[in-house]
Amino acid sequence: MRIKLRIWRQAGPDAPGAMQTYQLDNVSEKMSFLEMLDMLNEQLTAQDIEPVAFDHDCREGICGMCGVVIDGSAHGRYNSAVPTTTCQLHMRSFADGAVIDVEPWRAGAFPVIKDLVVDRKAFDRVIQAGGYISVNTGSAPDAHATPAPKRQSEKAFDNATCIGCGACVAACPNGSGMLFTSAKITHLAMLPQGQPERALRVKAMVAAHDAAGFGGCTNIGECASVCPKQIPLASIGQLNRDLIASLFKGDGK
Amino acid sequence: MAITGLILIAFLVMHMFGNLKMFIGAEAYNHYAEWLKGALESGGILEPLLPHGWFIWIFRAFMLACLILHIYCAAKVWAASLRGRGSRYVSVTRREQTVSARLMRWGGIALALLLIFHILMFTTKTIRPGFEASDDPYSMFVGAFGNWWVLAAYIVFMLVVCLHVRHGFWSAFTTLGGNVSPQARTILNALAYFVAALIFVGFMLPPVAVFLNLGVN
Ligand code: HEM
Ligand code: SF4
Ligand code: FES
Numbered sequence: 001m002r003i004k005l006r007i008w009r010q011a012g013p014d015a016p017g018a019m020q021t022y023q024l025d026n027v028s029e030k031m032s033f034l035e036m037l038d039m040l041n042e043q044l045t046a047q048d049i050e051p052v053a054f055d056h057d058c059r060e061g062i063c064g065m066c067g068v069v070i071d072g073s074a075h076g077r078y079n080s081a082v083p084t085t086t087c088q089l090h091m092r093s094f095a096d097g098a099v100i101d102v103e104p105w106r107a108g109a110f111p112v113i114k115d116l117v118v119d120r121k122a123f124d125r126v127i128q129a130g131g132y133i134s135v136n137t138g139s140a141p142d143a144h145a146t147p148a149p150k151r152q153s154e155k156a157f158d159n160a161t162c163i164g165c166g167a168c169v170a171a172c173p174n175g176s177g178m179l180f181t182s183a184k185i186t187h188l189a190m191l192p193q194g195q196p197e198r199a200l201r202v203k204a205m206v207a208a209h210d211a212a213g214f215g216g217c218t219n220i221g222e223c224a225s226v227c228p229k230q231i232p233l234a235s236i237g238q239l240n241r242d243l244i245a246s247l248f249k250g251d252g253k
Numbered sequence: 254m255a256i257t258g259l260i261l262i263a264f265l266v267m268h269m270f271g272n273l274k275m276f277i278g279a280e281a282y283n284h285y286a287e288w289l290k291g292a293l294e295s296g297g298i299l300e301p302l303l304p305h306g307w308f309i310w311i312f313r314a315f316m317l318a319c320l321i322l323h324i325y326c327a328a329k330v331w332a333a334s335l336r337g338r339g340s341r342y343v344s345v346t347r348r349e350q351t352v353s354a355r356l357m358r359w360g361g362i363a364l365a366l367l368l369i370f371h372i373l374m375f376t377t378k379t380i381r382p383g384f385e386a387s388d389d390p391y392s393m394f395v396g397a398f399g400n401w402w403v404l405a406a407y408i409v410f411m412l413v414v415c416l417h418v419r420h421g422f423w424s425a426f427t428t429l430g431g432n433v434s435p436q437a438r439t440i441l442n443a444l445a446y447f448v449a450a451l452i453f454v455g456f457m458l459p460p461v462a463v464f465l466n467l468g469v470n
């Protein structure tokens with residue numbers, strides 16, 4: 001395949017950025033999107049041009065490092081029926097001769113570090129505010145010591161699959177991190193171990209979310225539609241429910 | 254924002270219901286309008302609980318307070334979005350966003366302006382197309398909607414209103430914790446379409462009937 005790439009190049013956090021065009025020939029449709037970028041970087045290195053900086057780690061869709069916006073769609077999902085991460089997107093999804101736009105996540109809370117790499121520490125601040133349970137360490141308790149109902153534990157597990165990639169924020173017209181925050185809220189709210197801190201957690205995490213510079217959720221649904229782990233919009237519903245309930249509890253006042 | 258929005262939608266449904274009284278005839282319609290304003294000889298709504306003519310002013314103040322709170326919240330959310338979304342994408346592909354969701358903010362501004370126009374017309378009677386300030390509500394209604402441009406303006410008005418209600422209804426119930434499963438999402442969205450369509454049809458029936466001279470005298 002021959003493709004033309006238009007990639008966002010930005011030298012540093014405060015440097016101005018712009019789209020740069022690169023031609024790439026002999027791309028195999030079996031390549032992943034990141035392998036295609038590797039190929040581009042080899043070509044650029046040979047031409048003595050600074051390679052394009054992009055984040056990646058596992059390359060198997062589980063670490064959440066690799067997100068970029070491809071043709072305006074987070075992780076390049078477009079209209080595909082299958083949710084994906086950028087590393088699991090393959091070049092067969094593109095037509096020969098395609099012009100492909102590649103941009104970093106753009107959000108107030110995710111400043112660009114370089115080219116396609118953004119700083120997602122804002123997510124850490126949200127998790128630090130309450131995305132945990134407090135227990136005494138020691139010998140591991142018996143697996144069956146605390147019964148967890150099946151329906152709830154499955155919901156908890158589904159929500160625990162969030163990989164913190166940030167696609168939800170990138171796709172949101174408000175730059176809101178509510179889907180990410182709600183995945184953790186729902187995960188812990190469904191389990192017995194999450195109950196003692198439930199009201200405190202939701203207040204603290206929503207406050208940290210707002211303080212980190214994310215926008216407010218207006219229930220549009222772009223987030224859930226690009227989420228590689230299919231965290232549903234219903235998780236935000238659960239967060240709202242818990243938040244309203246927490247207003248009538250003494251915790252955190 | 255959700256609560257004030259739902260109060261405004263409830264008002265719309267009541268208002269629409271009141272307007273439909275038009276089909277019963279001039280007397281029923283005028284009687285209803287005067288009852289609301291406490292201008293009937295026998296008094297009006299909530300009399301003798303409230304002194305003569307107080308209800309309408311308390312109600313107006315309450316609606317205005319809801320409207321102002323609603324707009325205040327909208328401005329805060331808008332400001333948070335401008336900060337939250339950072340620099341703009343060169344290319345954007347949306348997968349889910351509905352037209353109504355996209356138009357909430359600019360549509361909301363258009364709605365506020367059209368509402369001012371509406372009040373200037375039927376409440377303060379500053380703009381009087383086809384009627385006199387001394388006319389009763391029914392003659393005012395019939396006079397105004399004899400003009401094609403008034404009808405056209407209200408079609409636009411109601412389209413803007415119903416788009417706003419379409420996303421607003423779903424969004425309000427989600428914010429209040431109603432959306433906790435994919436089925437709930439489908440049901441809330443379907444209800445939102447239903448309420449928006451109901452309001453559009455219900456509001457447009459009387460003006461269209463007046464304009465076409467159908468069953469209205
Ligand atoms: C086709 C659509 C509509 C028609 C024909 C209509 C008609 C009227 C009429 C005739 C009155 C005056 C009643 C009287 O003097 O007793 C009125 C008042 C009013 N309408 Fe509408 N209306 C429409 C849509 C709307 C919408 C969508 C809104 C809100 C967004 C709205 C808000 C109001 C308000 C706030 C008043 C004034 C209440 C007051 O007098 O204190 N109307 N309308
Ligand atoms: S909710 Fe989905 S899109 Fe958002 S960070 Fe988690 S995995 Fe990524
Ligand atoms: S590189 Fe780990 S999810 Fe893509």
